[in-house]
Amino acid sequence: DTGVSQNPRHKITKRGQNVTFRCDPISEHNRLYWYRQTLGQGPEFLTYFQNEAQLEKSRLLSDRFSAERPKGSFSTLEIQRTEQGDSAMYLCASSFPGGRNTIYFGEGSWLTVV
Amino acid sequence: AQRVTQPEKLLSVFKGAPVELKCNYSYSGSPELFWYVQYSRQRLQLLLRHISRESIKGFTADLNKGETSFHLKKPFAQEEDSAMYYCALSLSGSARQLTFGSGTQLTVLP
Numbered sequence: 001d002t003g004v005s006q007n008p009r010h011k012i013t014k015r016g017q018n019v020t021f022r023c024d025p026i027s028e029h030n031r032l033y034w035y036r037q038t039l040g041q042g043p044e045f046l047t048y049f050q051n052e053a054q055l056e057k058s059r060l061l062s063d064r065f066s067a068e069r070p071k072g073s074f075s076t077l078e079i080q081r082t083e084q085g086d087s088a089m090y091l092c093a094s095s096f097p098g099g100r101n102t103i104y105f106g107e108g109s110w111l112t113v114v
Numbered sequence: 115a116q117r118v119t120q121p122e123k124l125l126s127v128f129k130g131a132p133v134e135l136k137c138n139y140s141y142s143g144s145p146e147l148f149w150y151v152q153y154s155r156q157r158l159q160l161l162l163r164h165i166s167r168e169s170i171k172g173f174t175a176d177l178n179k180g181e182t183s184f185h186l187k188k189p190f191a192q193e194e195d196s197a198m199y200y201c202a203l204s205l206s207g208s209a210r211q212l213t214f215g216s217g218t219q220l221t222v223l224p
Contacts, residue, residue, distance in 0.1 A: 003157070004157075033211075035212075040123075040216065041216050041217075042118075042200050042202070042214030042215050042216050042217050043158070043200075043212070043214050044214070045211045045212060045213070048211060056211060091158070102160050103160065103212065104159075105157050105158040105159065106157060107157045108157070
């Protein structure tokens with residue numbers, strides 16, 4: 001499967017712990033996005049990278065959240081001092097500018113904070 | 115701020131019946147509108163976009179700027195159309211940041 005890859009797929013953590021999710025975009029896609037999705041809702045935009053530069057951040061991305069894409073390839077999303085409200089599906093997506101610029105989503109990483 | 119509303123969380127139709135999934139948006143500029151679909155145990159994927167004016171899997175959607183709507187339609191529903199459907203909006207000139215509605219779960223009954 002050459003689609004967007006995310007891991008871990010599921011993570012259960014205790015409140016207050018830090019968690020990190022990894023996203024490997026489709027090869028040659030220089031745009032990468034993180035979204036969050038809670039039960040019964042559509043995905044909500046968190047942040048966007050073009051190559052290694054983080055160009056857009058949502059207000060949803062509090063100080064406890066940090067995303068990186070150090071070499072313009074894979075990306076990590078870290079949540080520090082997790083709270084129960086952080087329980088959600090974290091979706092990564094990627095795209096290549098030009099043409100149809102279709103955004104391709106990964107399968108997501110489920111986070112449960114207990 | 116932009117907003118996408120999908121008024122129906124659940125929609126059931128019988129196979130062969132027409133189906134319409136409603137989507138309304140609020141945005142003062144010229145947005146791009148999309149429909150995304152998520153089949154059971156699959157990832158979210160693009161179904162169609164308004165600028166392409168295309169028909170995918172028999173589905174069409176017309177952007178009505180006067181009514182700020184982008185309803186998804188299919189004249190004859192099939193059981194394989196059962197899925198979660200999300201309407202989404204991208205701001206003109208943005209880096210494709212998408213604002214999604216809350217989704218409509220479509221069930222096509224045999």
